[in-house]
Amino acid sequence: MAGSNKINITPPRWLLAELTYACPLQCPYCSNPLDYAKYPSELSTDDWKRVLSQARKMGAVQLGLSGGEPLVRRDLSELIRHARELGYYSNLITSGYGLTEERIVELRQAGLDHIQVSIQASTQELNDHIAGTTSYEHKREVAHLVKKHGYPMVLCVVIHRENIHQMQQILEMAEELGADYLELANTQYYGWAHANRDLLLPTQEQFEQAEAIAQAYKERVAGKMKIYYVVPDYYEDRPKACMNGWGTTFLTIAPDGVALPCHSARELPGLDCPNVNDYSIEEIWTESKAFNFFRGFDWMKEPCRSCDEKEKDFGGCRCQAYLLTGDMYNTDPVCSKSPNRHVVQEAIDSAKSASLAPGEKPLIFRNSKNSRDFA
């Protein structure tokens, strides 16, 4: 096993609880695995409570409740109440679909700290097209209600070729809705987004234009609305410091109880990701093969191994290395020092020619029928 010496194991700070893969929306950039339909089982309420307690004891304090659509879980309030008693700061990451005022109040009373609502675009037509579901008006209503009930309001918009031209309008919409934070998340090409990459990846010029607009706006609303801009790594020359270092900070639990060092790790070969039904969080975090796999630097190949930047970016993302080069030990191909950087350039070129080609092929929407085709 790579990097198995247990030096410097820091406790988890972030627990990402993917409560379910069920979701009424069908976003074609969804980060859930393509073959999620293969994993229909879900942890019980008691299992989740145990996981929350164990992770909290180790030091986890930020709790992300996501999915799929976490609102689908009927025990959501009960889990939030448990999390609040343990001292978590809980973040509900939702499409807002099906969220009523009554439920917003109920979640607040249970101790929920924050609701992040995603909107797909600044217009109804495009939002509903990308979500694969009529949802725009309802999402706007939810954003108002979130604000009304005293939650900090975080709006999240995933950016890609179909909505990047709306950057200015998206910013205006967020300001008008009174968002305290706006997350502009350039699509990360894993899962469904990877399958749809030719149709989602914008050109460099589009990125630069959109980024300039966002930067200018950021200065204008400083002190009022915080803007987080998630960079599009295909157009960078250094990779992101993925997960702040493998097994250092983040712990993701998938709906069926599989513990993951990052939410795409399920797709990496030979990691044998452990299940919370079989092991405690402490055992998983400190002893499991999966969480020790890429800890530290011993697993690295060249050019990362002798690179003086490895403590800054940890060689980038293992899932991206695997997805784009077929070898999870490789340098993240986004890095300009990677001998595989050309695969990123090819992806950019391929997306560009797809955008110019007459009669684009259709987006593959994220739903169970399509997922079964991938399984």
Place this chain on the structure above:
Amino acid sequence: MTIDPDKNIRFSPTHRLQWEEAQQKDVILYPEGMVELNQSSAEILKLCDGNRKPQQIVDELERKFETTGLRNDIIAFLEVALKNGWIKQD
């Protein structure tokens, strides 16, 4: 944004200040983020309870730590806290 000497300061209702046993530190929690505090910052923020004006916070901490001359440092920290949205004056 600067600190108004005549207004009470309260901790932001959309942030949470909390002692973390695992880290042996006070932290500020907010949507998807966390700031670890050193002891003096935490002492200042704990007095931002909506019932004190800036000078009262200074007086109280100087009394507590039996010292003088803390004013500049405390006000400078409160400015930072205000800019980061950790505290409010209204």
